[in-house]
Structure formats: structure tokens, C-alpha cells
Amino acid sequence: MNLHLYYCPGTCSFVPHVALELVKETTGQDFDGTVINLKNGEHLKPEYKAINPRGQVPALIVDGQLLTQVVAITNFLNDTFPKAQIFPNNTMDKAQALSMLAWMNNTVHPTFTRVFRPERFGDEAGKQGVKEMALETFKGYLSEINQLVSKGQSFICGSQLTPADIYAIAFIRWAGLAGINPEQYPHYVSYAQGISNLPAVSRIMEKEGIQLKTFVGK
16 A cells, blocks of 8 residues: 655644554554645645645545545554554444544644734734734643643553644644643643654654754743
8 A cells, every 4th residue: 555645744634643653663554754844835736626625634644545534544554553442343342533633633733823823814014913812822721732631641541642642743733832831731641741752753853854843842
């Protein structure tokens, strides 16, 4: 099988990137990758839109066929490579992990988009208000995750790594970039450090050139 991931370092494409690394680690199935630089607008250029007309990352090409969206890609990899155990085998445990991932993907992530891209959701007069409201809402979600991992557990859903854990790494990194001091969420930080130290996660962080700690304020 030929797998090719189009991704941008540090974005939500980090989630399927790690999932692909888990597949490689457990099954030997390799994959290729191409960086799409969102900052310089590569995702909007005709060359990339010919690959993914929506101009988004991640995009996974599977034997020439396009697959998009974090939830769909990770679920496909889990079903195709069950040995990788991207999701739990137990039906309810998998449903719970998918539920957590879907919440992160359709609620937490879009909220942060309003922090970094408020111009998409308001005019010049209103975008600051959009950003400020979204920032406070995002902090609430960080507090929720902090509470979810407050018992010192290794993973956010049950007894194994799932894509939700990988997404959680992205959120705490984004928080620092937005000027939120992660020390406000000590359980979250401790949990995230443990996830980032896992071999497959660590390798992709190194490959993407990203670090867990992004906060540079006081």
C-alpha cells in the first residue's frame, strides 16, 4: 500500500502523522510525507488544491485516493492496520475514544481557530472581540482536559494511547503560542510530557521540528 501524508508541522495533521508512525512501528508499513506551509499560503495554491480541493491539511493519499479529516484518517488507519492499535479493540472503549477525538476536532480546535484567525469570523471592528471570547472559551477547554487527567493517568481515554492524546499535545502547544501559561494546568502538563516522551510521538515531534513547550511569557 502506498501512503502519502500532506501535513503542516504543529497543526492538527500531527495527529495522523503520529498514527502513521505507529503503523510503521508495529507493521513495517512505511509512508511518505510532504510539508505544506500554511503560513506562506501553499495550501491555497493550485498545485495543492489539485491534491485536496478544500485546501486543508491533513490529506492522506492512499494508493492514489484522497482521504481527509483527522477522524476519518485515523479510523481508516486503525481498521486497515489493527496491529497498530490506534484505537482500542473493545467496542465501547473505541466509541469513547472516538467521542473524545470528535469533541477535540469539532469543538476545541474550531475555538482555537478563532484565536489565531479571528479575521475569518469578524470584520475589522469585531475581530478582537471574537479573539478574546474564543480565548476564554479555549481556556475553559484546557481546564476540562486538565481535570480529565487529574488522577495522574497516562492516557485520556482508558489504558492506551489514542489519537485524542496526540491532539491534546497540539492543544497545550497552541496554548503557549497564544500566550497562555501552561503552568495553570499542571495535571495537563505532566500528562502531555508523558505522551510526548513516547517513542512514536517523540520521533514525529523531532521530524516536524516542534517542541512541547511553546510559552515564552513570564
